[in-house]
Amino acid sequence: MARPKSEDKRNAILAAATQVIAEQGLGAPTARIAKVAGVAEGTLFTYFESKDALLNELYLDIKSDMREVMMTAYPKAASIQDRARYVWQKYVDWGVAFPHKRRAVAQLAVSDRLSESTRVAGMQAFADVNEMMQASIASGVLRDHPPAFAAAILGALADTTMEFIAREPAQAERYRDAGFEAFWNAVSKC
Structure with missing residues (x-):
């Protein structure tokens, strides 16, 4: 047995x-x-x-952790900018607190070892964030680009912000705010 x-x-x-x-x-x-x-x-x-089964489960496990941090108190009724700022702050804080998870999920996200159903399941947990992202870029300079492009810009700015916070923790709020302003100006302005 x-x-x-x-x-x-x-x-x-x-x-x-x-x-x-x-x-x-x-x-x-x-x-x-x-x-x-x-x-x-x-x-x-x-x-x-299999290793692929492990990688798929790991991706979903990390995404679940991210969702718990980012979406538990998501201000669904707030303005688009306030929702975007909330998501930004929670994501940056999560990434600074869990650098191994951030690096692992970034590698998994671009891997061909994840199944399509795993990718879909990982994104379903963030439907509100995806809706907010689409609304924030609808009238901005990125309106004619794929949503994935705006998400990639968000990710790159967030990664840069997290790296600077890790180097200079005393400046965390300053970098977090500056990173968000850079992102918001990139996606929402005409």
């Missing part, structure tokens, strides 16, 4: 995968992930049938 799976082991594997992928990239061996998790490599495959 097989032993029941432990949620603690599963979480340890996901945490180890986050760290190892952030440090070594998606090509990191599962043996390294298992070692960091403190489990045998065979145990890793008891919880995840």
Whole structure:
């Protein structure tokens, strides 16, 4: 009879995968992930049938964490600018607090190892944010560009902001505000 799976082991594997992928990239061996998790490599495959299954679950796990931070108190009735500022601040704060998760999810997001259903599930949790983004660019200079372009600009500005906050934590509010203003002026102005 097989032993029941432990949620603690599963979480340890996901945490180890986050760290190892952030440090070594998606090509990191599962043996390294298992070692960091403190489990045998065979145990890793008891919880995840393949490396791709692990990567897909990791992506959804990190996206779920992001959603919890960013969307729990999302001000749905606020102005577009206030909603955008809220999302910006929560995302930047999350990224500064969890740099390994930020680096891992960035690599996973551009990977061909994620299934389409995983990508869709990861984005569904952010439907309100996507709607707000589309509304914010509707009359701005980016209105004739794909929404993914505005999202990429947001990501690049957020990454820059997070890097500066990590270097100079005492200036966090200054960089967070300046980054948002740069983003808002880029997407909303004509």
